[in-house]
Amino acid sequence: MKRSLSIGQYLIERLYAHGVRHVFGIPGDYVLGFYDHLSKSKLRLINTCDEQGAGFAADAYARVRGLGAVCVTYCVGGLKVANATAGAFAEKSPVVVISGAPGMRERRKNPLLHHKVREFDTQKKVFEQLTVAATVLSEPQTAFQEIDRVLQAALRFKQPVYVELPRDRVDVPGIPHHRTLEVHERSNRRSLRAALAEAAEMIRGARQPVILADVEVHRFGLQEWVLELVENTGIPVAATMLGKSVIGEQHPLYLGVYEGALGRDDVRRYVESSDCVILLGAFMTDINLGVYTARLDPVRSIYANSEKVSIRYHTYEEVRFKDFLAGLRGLRLRRRAPHKMPHPVPIRRFEANAGNLMTVTRLFERLNAFLSANMVVVTDVGDAMFGAADLFIRERTEFISPAYYTSMGFAVPASVGLQLANPKLRPLVLVGDGAFQMTGMELATVARNGLNPIVVVFNNRGYGTERHIQDGPFNDLWPWDYSRLPEVLGAGRGFVVRTEADLDAALAQARDCTETFCLLDVHLAPLDRSLALERLAARLAKKL
Numbered sequence: 001m002k003r004s005l006s007i008g009q010y011l012i013e014r015l016y017a018h019g020v021r022h023v024f025g026i027p028g029d030y031v032l033g034f035y036d037h038l039s040k041s042k043l044r045l046i047n048t049c050d051e052q053g054a055g056f057a058a059d060a061y062a063r064v065r066g067l068g069a070v071c072v073t074y075c076v077g078g079l080k081v082a083n084a085t086a087g088a089f090a091e092k093s094p095v096v097v098i099s100g101a102p103g104m105r106e107r108r109k110n111p112l113l114h115h116k117v118r119e120f121d122t123q124k125k126v127f128e129q130l131t132v133a134a135t136v137l138s139e140p141q142t143a144f145q146e147i148d149r150v151l152q153a154a155l156r157f158k159q160p161v162y163v164e165l166p167r168d169r170v171d172v173p174g175i176p177h178h179r180t181l182e183v184h185e186r187s188n189r190r191s192l193r194a195a196l197a198e199a200a201e202m203i204r205g206a207r208q209p210v211i212l213a214d215v216e217v218h219r220f221g222l223q224e225w226v227l228e229l230v231e232n233t234g235i236p237v238a239a240t241m242l243g244k245s246v247i248g249e250q251h252p253l254y255l256g257v258y259e260g261a262l263g264r265d266d267v268r269r270y271v272e273s274s275d276c277v278i279l280l281g282a283f284m285t286d287i288n289l290g291v292y293t294a295r296l297d298p299v300r301s302i303y304a305n306s307e308k309v310s311i312r313y314h315t316y317e318e319v320r321f322k323d324f325l326a327g328l329r330g331l332r333l334r335r336r337a338p339h340k341m342p343h344p345v346p347i348r349r350f351e352a353n354a355g356n357l358m359t360v361t362r363l364f365e366r367l368n369a370f371l372s373a374n375m376v377v378v379t380d381v382g383d384a385m386f387g388a389a390d391l392f393i394r395e396r397t398e399f400i401s402p403a404y405y406t407s408m409g410f411a412v413p414a415s416v417g418l419q420l421a422n423p424k425l426r427p428l429v430l431v432g433d434g435a436f437q438m439t440g441m442e443l444a445t446v447a448r449n450g451l452n453p454i455v456v457v458f459n460n461r462g463y464g465t466e467r468h469i470q471d472g473p474f475n476d477l478w479p480w481d482y483s484r485l486p487e488v489l490g491a492g493r494g495f496v497v498r499t500e501a502d503l504d505a506a507l508a509q510a511r512d513c514t515e516t517f518c519l520l521d522v523h524l525a526p527l528d529r530s531l532a533l534e535r536l537a538a539r540l541a542k543k544l
C-alpha cells in the first residue's frame, strides 16, 4: 500500500503545485524539522536578515507569481512577520505564513516554554486578525484538508493565510488516499446577467464613461481583458496607485494615475466629472485614492471587485469579479469616438545641467528617461512613492508599492522577492533614507543570492514627508554613508550623487553593471519635494 505523505511533505507539495519555488524566512528550534524538509525539497529557502524582510519579500513574490510563502519560528519570528502580513492583507497579496510551534505533546499542562507569550494560541489569534484563514495542523486526520482549505482561501481572496505547524506533527502521516480539494466557484447566472444588463444600460447612456483599474486587475491577472474592454469600447482608463502599470502608459486611451488630490488635476477632473465610473478591482481606500480627497459618488459608479459587484445602489450577490469582467468585455457596446482627454506627460529627453545640485523633480525626470521594459519599479513609502506616481511606465512594466498600507521598509526586501519571482526583471528600488535605515540591510540577502537591483536612496537627511506636516528634531536621521555599504557587505557598487552630472554617470554605470547590485546615495535638500507632494500639500492647505 502506498504510504501517505507526512503533513510537512504535503504542505511542500501543495505550495509547489501552486507555483511557489522559494520560501523566505529564518529558522528557529520550533521549525528546524520542517526547515530540514524544505532544504531537501524542490523549494529554495531564502534566508533574510530579519523576519519582517522575509514577509515583505514573500509579499512582493506573491504579487508577481500569484502565491508567496514565508516560514518562521514561533512568536519571536511570527510576530515579526505580523506587520508585513497586515500589509499583504490590506493590499491583497496572497502570502502563506508558516510558523513552527511547540509540539502538541509539549503543550499538555500548559508549561512555560520559551517564545510563548500568553497562551499557546496567542500567535494564532493575532494572525486570525491579519489573514483570511488560519489553521493549526494539530490533527493528522484533518491536516491535509486544512492545508487545502487555507490555500484555496489565499487564492480565492488574494490575501494571506496562516499555517501553524507544531513540531511534533511535521513527520506524522496524514490520511492516505487524500484527494486535493479543488474549488471552482461559479457566479449565479441570473444575478450575473442582471448585473451586466444594468451595467450595459448605464454605460450606453453615459456621456463620459471612464474605467478606473485597480489592484485586483493585477492580482487576478486580468490586464489583457481590461485592455480589450478599453480598446473595444474606446472608454478611457485611469489607474490607481496600487493599480499603476495595469496598462502601458503610452496607450492612447490611458489617462494617468487617479489619486484624488495627490494626482494630476486634469486626471482628477476627468474622472470626477464622469457620469459613469467603472471601478474594476478597486477598493475605496484613502491613500490609494488620494488621502480622503477622492470624490466618487456611488450613484455614478459601477463597482466590481472580488468581494462585491454593485451598480449605483444595487448590490448583486454571487457574482465573481472575473465573470463580471468577462461579461463586460463581451457586451456589444459601441465604440466611442476619441475623447478630448488628458494624457500622461511624455518623457522628455533629459539633458543634465551638469553642475546643478539634484532636486527631487529632476531626479524623477532622469529616472523616467532611464526606465526600460525589463525593469520593475518598487517604491518605499515617502516622497519616493508620491513622486513615482508620475513615472511614465512604458510597457506594462511591473510597478509595485505599498500604496495603501504604507509601511516603511518595504522596498529593499520586496526587491529580493521580485527578482526571485521573475529573474528577467531588474528591480529599480526607490527608497527614502528613513525607510532604508529600517530594512536596507536586506542588501545582504541581495548579495547572498546574486541579485542586482539598482537602489536609489533619496537622502534628504530625515523623514521628509513628515517635515511638511509637522517638523521637529524627531524627523532628523543619523546620516549614514550609504554608498560605502558595499564595502561592508563585500558586494555591490556604491555611488554618491550630488549633481545632475553625478547622476548621469552613476546611472550609466549601474545600467552596465549587471553582475551585482548598485546603490546610489542621492543627496537632496531636506525640504525639497516632488510635484505630487507639492500638489497634495497645496490642496490640503486649501481645504484647511
Ligand SMILES: Cc1ncc(C[n+]2csc(CCOP(=O)(O)OP(=O)(O)O)c2C)c(N)n1
Pocket: 381, 382, 383, 384, 406, 407, 408, 409, 431, 432, 433, 434, 435, 436, 458, 460, 462, 463, 464, 465, 466
Ligand atoms: C513603519 C512605519 N513607520 C512610520 C511611518 C510614518 N511615516 C510616514 S512617511 C515617514 C517618513 C519617511 O521618511 P523617508 O523614508 O526618509 O522618506 P521621505 O519622506 O524623506 O521621502 C514616516 C516616518 C510609516 N509610514 N511606516
Ligand SMILES: [Mg+2]
Pocket: 382, 432, 433, 434, 458, 459, 460, 461, 462, 463, 464, 465
Ligand atoms: Mg528621507
